[in-house]
Amino acid sequence: MDDTKDLKDSKKLISDIQAQYPRFSKGQKLIAQYILSNYDKVAFMTACKLGDTVGVSESTVVRFANALGYSGYPKLQAALQELIKNKLTTVQRVEMAKEYSDDYTILNKVLKSDMDNIKTTLEEIDHKAFEDSANRLLKARKIYILGMRSSFTIAQYLGFYLDIILDNVHIIRMDMGDAFEQIVRIDENDVIIAISFPRYSKKSYQIVNYAKEKGAHIISLTDSLFAPVASLADNTLLVKSNMASFVDSLVPALSIVNALIVAVGMKEKDDIKEYFDDLETIWDRYSVYE
Structure with a gap:
């Protein structure tokens, strides 16, 4: 099995370990037992x-990953993360970050994690899906943007700039009445952008499912093909989002959103220039800025 191992295989990882258990060496069985109880x-x-935790060498851990068909331990680790990240409670996320010994360690690990996530996102994102998403936004009669909980921050940011460019944008807000009332007129001429990260919101799925039934084009910005909204999407923009702590990193998602805004904006640059010319006149007249 190579580095392009399908995401779906992580779902059967536990059963694979159980099936291969009789063939493992003594040290590998210790690892298997620990993973099955504490994955x-x-x-x-x-x-x-x-290795230290179960009493074997680091090389034994690497060989265990190889025995399962992974090119190295990081691939096995990534499969485990994919398997459990939506099930982690906030308490468990705090627990996994308890080894951060001091403020500098936290600063270093969190920023490095964001950098690695952006790099991996750039390497793995579907360029055609990104291009089609930008074109769909330009053609849409109306654009709906959905982001629940921490993802709402990304939705607001995207909506603010897209509204400058296209002027047909609606951010679905939970404090502005029922969400279904806000999209009741959605149809095949519209686009909905669904931003969803673990722990995945059931409400987001329900809203997107309704939009799908009405024929709208679905763009999902999420971290996994396992994400509920991804199963409904016409275009999925995958964002790498390994968790460094109990706080969801929005940095890679914000980078993709920035790129999407610029891609759409460059196709409408003449209109944008006129818009900002008008704004500068207003800002100057009413002394908006120092």
């Missing part, structure tokens, strides 16, 4: 840490 912890342990 939510192992998903965020280094190979060295896992």
